[in-house]
Amino acid sequence: MLQVYLVRHGETQWNAERRIQGQSDSPLTSKGVEQAWQVAERARTLGITHVIASDLGRTQQTARIIADACGCEITLDSRLRELDMGVLEQRHVDSLTDEEESWRRTLVNGTEDGRIPEGESMLELSQRMHAALAECLKLPEGSRPLLVSHGMALGCLVSTILGLPAYAERRLRLRNCSLSRIDYQESPWLASGWVVEMAGDISHLDAPALDELQR
C-alpha cells in the first residue's frame, strides 16, 4: 500500500502578518524554520524516500530541511502551488473591503467554480493537485513520498478525497508544518483509491503556529 505524507510549509513572514500569499511568496520566519526542523525530525523516522515540493520559495525552503534530514532529493512540481488568489494576493486579511471579503468568503461557502477576480477556481486547484498526486503512483514499489505544499492546496486535496466539495477545504485546519497522510489502497471491501489516514497532526511541534487566516 502506497503511503503519501503531506506537509504544509513552515510559518512565513506574511503568515505571521496575516497577509494573503497565494502564488506570491515570503520567506520562512525563524519560527517557521524551527517548525521545519521539527517536522523533518519526524519525517526522518518515517522512511521517506522522495520529497516533492511546490516550486514557491517557502515550500522549497521547508522541503530542503526535510530532504536533508531524510537523505533524499527534492523534485519540484508547480502543480503543488497554493491557490492563485488573484487581486487579493499580498493584502492584509484585516484590510479587505466588504466586497473583497465576500470574494474571499466564496472560497469558504461558495461553489467549486467560485474564484477571486484574476484568480483560480477551487475546481482548477483540485484538478492540478490530484494530477500531481497521481504521479506518486508511478514511483517504484516501496517508495514513501512526502509532498510539501500549502494550506488551501492540501486542504482541497484531503477534502476531495473524502468526497467533500473542493471549497470545503477551509473546514480543515492545516497549520504550518502539520503532517497528514493519505494511502492508496485497492480493496474489495473498503473504498478503493485514496483514503485519509490522518490530517493536520502537529504533535511534533512544540510551538504550533496560529491559524493565521482565522477570523
Ligand SMILES: O=C(O)[C@@H](CO)OP(=O)(O)O
Ligand atoms: O496563501 C496563503 O496565504 C495561505 C492560505 O492558507 O497559504 P499558505 O500560507 O499555506 O501558502
